[in-house]
Amino acid sequence: MEYTRRLPPTKTSDAPFSPVILEARQVRKSFGAVQALKGVSFDLRAGEVHALVGENGAGKSTLIKILTGALQPDAGELLLRGERIVDNTPAKARSLGIAVIYQQPALFPDLTVAENLALASESGTPWRRVDWRLRRETAAQLLATVGARLSPDARAGTLSMPEQQMVEIAKAIHANAQVLIMDEPTASLGDQDAANLFRLVSELRAKGTAIVYISHRFEELFLLANRVTVLRDGVSIQTCAMNDVTNADLIRLMVGRELDTVFPKHQTTLGDTAFEVRELSCRSLGVKNASLTIRRGEILGLAGLVGSGRTQLAEALFGLAPVDSGEVFLNGQPLKVNSPGDAVRAGLAYVPEDRRRHGVILELSIAANSTMASLGKISNASGFLNPATERQLANDSIATLGVKAPSADTLTKNLSGGNQQKVALARWLMTDPKVLILDEPTQGIDVGAKSEIYHLIGQLAARGLAILMISSETSEVLGLSDRVAVMSHGEIVGVLDRAEATPQLILEMALGHSE
């Protein structure tokens, strides 16, 4: 399903004769026994947007880190305009004009926007005097260029995600980068900010900047990119013009096999209303008068722009913040949830958006993570743990969800993103919930794993769970949901049936245009 965002002016046609700015030849990198890159070659021309796609674990992040000097390759070389880059470091890469915008903005939360911008590009002896006036003026100019309405004196930690992303982009522009690498830049941007971004990318390209663009959102790539390189298992499979491939081609190259029906929609008979929310308000989180119902076996999609309050609604329902007014009913019975513990006991489960910080505890094993919300099941009446039961339940989960790991004792931090998400799911499924809230369940996960998770979700619905699925990927929402609720500015502005939901409609409602 395609949908359109505000489009930038058409991309310039391919320029096969523009010079190669950055080149990686036969780069290898291993982490212990794991070979992340097995001899990747990649070239980047001036004035092009070069898309880089691949499943998680294909080696994209590693390649980026090598290009920017955050990691050293084991073998192979990097060339800038034909000259070898020796001993690449972040500082050196910066000075050579290679800039990167990572998925997570890496700003200094306690420093001001002006200082953040300055630190990214200033150089000189460490003992020089800092010119604050110049810093502030420069910052003001840059912020205007990227269209961000921020004060240079604002502390970066107080900015929202999209605002931080804007500052990151300003950083890169300020650095006069010849090479700009963007890793999932629209991951936390709403449609309006994304449109802004596309405009900027086009402007930079027109100026001759070479841009590496990594994204799972193929629609963006088709709009922006000149060429695309597909990585798979540490090897670059194919590089070609963006116009020469289709969605299906890309998926096939990434996964190595045909993937049918990415969105398996199970047909389920829906039961009675299992979960009802009436006029829920949570001031501290910004949720206003939210109302919704979910039937047994139903998947209610929750769409909306970033910052519309969907995660906040989920957190309020799960007891992570105090509710100010409104009522919640589970299977007809009123429900008072003051803490996540209450929620779990009642039969709610919440798989959070931030997998690495909230979904799992990285330093713990799969076994410990998966049993963490069901400690009652692996302990006796006095609270003493039963290691045998724990192991058994953990192994069951691993098998059921298909987690790829050597054993239940493997530390979660050593798993790929997709497998980590499965562990997070395992944790909540072990609690035998009646209502499951999923928040961006496939964010940052490769296509293969996504498909598995969609299957799982379908199975859970078939088992009779009431599922609330928050997602920013419209195709995902439309593909899986029985109904779609749309949130905007902390309120639920409407609920659409599967049949009547279209991307445009959802977008309009999300933007706040009433119908």
Add this chain to the structure above:
Amino acid sequence: MKTNRQQEWILAAFILAEILLFSLTGRNFFSITNFFEVIRLSVELGLLALALTPVIVSGGIDLSVGSMMGLCTVTFGALWSDAHFSITVAIVAALLVSLVGGFLNAALISKLRVSPLIVTLGTFSLFRGMAEGITAGARNYSGFPASFLYLGQGYLGGIVPTQTILLVIAIAGFYLLLQRTVIGRGLYAIGHSSEGARYAAIPVASRLVLVYVLSGLAAGLAAIVYVAHLGQAKSDAGTGYELIAITAVVLGGTSIFGGSGTILGTCLGLAAIVVLQNGLRLSAWPTEVAGISTGTLLILTIAIERWVNQEKVRKTTPILQWSAVGAVALVAAFAVFHFRSSSAGLTNTSAGKRVTVAVMPKAKGDPYFISCKVGAEEAAASLNVDLIWDGPTGLDAAKQNELVQGWITRHVDAISVSVENAPGISTVLREARAQGIKVVTWDADAELDARDYFINQATAQSIGFTLTDEAARVMHNRGDFAIITGALSAANQNLWMSFMRQRLAEKYPDLKLVAVRPSDDDRDKAFAEAQTLMKVYPKVKMLVAISAPAVPGAGEAVRQSGRKDVQVIGLSLPNLCKPYVHGGEIEAVALWNTKDLGYLAVAAPAALARGTLQAGATSFHAGRLGNVEIKGSDIILGAPLLFRKDNIDQFNF
């Protein structure tokens, strides 16, 4: 938790190495009695360290446990002694106080999300401050019934110290809680990521409340054991314990960042430290070496753990093998060093058979005792005595007991102590006598039946009276004066001050004591206090400083203020005060010949051990001092001296 296992093995190896070494170098180290003594000494620290383990595992820290001990100690003492509650009620009340304190920490840390380091830094000051405030720093409760003291000083079945039971229960309890229950699992999760734990429906706030309340409770229990063990309740109980407890926990492999750690590790860490201290003591190494070794051990442990955790190192380096090699090397080095340094010693048969005398000052760092040491060493050299000179670095009754205990194990021939706390130390001294060790006290006395003789340089009464009389003389019997004392809790000084007040009331109605300020035996602090006193009480014409470093401090303050109308007198060493005596700021310094005192502190016990001095004697020949008078069980040194401008240069100490 793989690295924890490694850490535990390394510690075990280290402890074995220690035991091996000290069995060779330490007298009677390797014995059942010593083993149980070491256990007795570990209980208070052990309780703190055990309770700190879940705190640190959860990602927090508690610096207030030592201060909480002080607060509970004085609560217990005050309720029993002043309010006449029964022992049981007083114990319950003290434990309640510890719970309240724990709740205070818990509330600030878990409800308000304030950094545990800062909160417990605040309560560290607050609890100790409250203890000092309640007792005015000075009260020392003692005289507890034998049935209570049995809890800390008695033996079960004749060999096992009573408080061992408590320690065993605590070890079992904390082990089960931390490593075998749902609660413990939650704590590890919180230690790794408290946000992650919250999202996993773990009741983070109540778990944190639990660990801090338990920590407070453990401190309360440790306080009760401390009082029973020592026989006294004072506001300075537990000073410095928090740092040793933290050291034990970290040594045991618990990460200070949280998320990992075991009770076994903590036990091993504590054992490593305690065995080290005990072994060094029995090998006649001074206490500083114990401190230095502990600190170095901590650094080495952390450094090795960090180095080992690097990816490339972990697989390739055989940790255990290297640790074993390292331990053996350390043992060998120590043994060689020890035997070489202890083989120096003259045998002078003319002075009688060689005896070992262990002499303990109240505080090794006090210049007064340092000058006594000179005399002691002189006596040891000329009288054919093996001298062990050791003591706590500051005033610390518990440490004094520990040291004496070690000397008993080592079976020295005689012990000579300047007593910080009479009731507390008398028990161990009695035990020493029961084992045939001669006991002499000097400078400050123990209970009468705990020692053979007391070397009395001057009674507290005569000191108090002399100072008052001299002050009165200088001030012509009228006017205001102030006292600068040492630490608020110093027993001697408090005794002198009570005699001074008595003398004032009896003889000098026109002389007024307007203020008493502590200096904590710190020259700089005495200086600042003296300055402030002169400004706040401009009518004060005399400062009486009764702590050795305080006198020159006060003198300097008077000099710098230009106040020619203010005089200082005090109790101090002539060398420290000479510039000010000549300058006129210090009118007179009272003292006795500390070198002679130190000399006697060795000569008398040596004579006792050799049998040349018996009970009931009226005099004895003390080396270069000639015949020394004995009155009853007091060996009289001589009259106190007043050092003034005209005679101070004759003395060099």
Add this chain to the structure above:
Amino acid sequence: MKLSLDREWPALAALVVLYIFLAIAAPNFYHFDNLRDLALANVSLLLVAAGMTLIIVIAQIDISVGSLFAVVSVAFGALIKAGLPLLLAPFAALLIGAALGAMNGALISYVRAPSIVVTLATMIVWRESLRWSTGGAWVEDLPKNFQWFGFGQHIGQAVIVSSALILFGVFWWASENVSAFRAIYATGSDAEAARLAGIPVKQVLFAVFVLMGALTGVAAVLNAVRFSDVPANSGMNLELKAIAAVVVGGTPITGGRGSLLGTFIGVLLLGSIAPALTFLGINPYWEKAIQGAIILATVLFDALRSHRERRLALA
């Protein structure tokens, strides 16, 4: 330099309240003599707290400064007694302080051991080593020009206070305006981002501890020359006072932000308690309790404030 007082104002308010109280109840507190003596007594705390501010900004802690202070004091005296010219001795002391700080820095930065543990260990090792080697003896019989650098009391006092204030002022200015110091703030705010931005994080961390050692060395010198001999056990509890002053002054323990102005206020506040108690006739026994209560009050205040901030940000 920004002078918005949003973090420092509780400490400032407490200080003002205390001083008003003193003005009413004990006006002779404000005599020049007393204020001068107050300044002199807190010179060392001021410099140590300045260094401690940066340590906390870079999200570490240092509880070994008291022992470092003691070692450098004795070394300073001993060197002069051994004949080192008075002009060179302070620099030697500074170097010794820096070297000890480097020990901490190396273990924390390169071995990556946690700072609380490292400085706990060095605190014990240094103080005990000092005791063992000196036997507790004071450094006495120093040449006449040791005290006051030979300038005489009044000039010497002026030199000490002004040196400390100037040094503090330079430090304050540098922390806001010199790029190398800004790197400290960046590292404390987010060490990984700093690394990616090309800041040599390990060197910066190491340097902060060396700086702390050097500052403590200077503090030890400025304190030692107020007297004519050097005791063996100075600097007791200095680390606690310094940390308290920094925290009370509004610097958060989490790092990334710090205010030397706040530290200045904190030093003033905590340094004034003991004399204030005497001037107000309050029992000296309550000093520690009051100190503890001030620390707790500050953190309470701060916690309530950030609670409010968080809720406002979300609304």
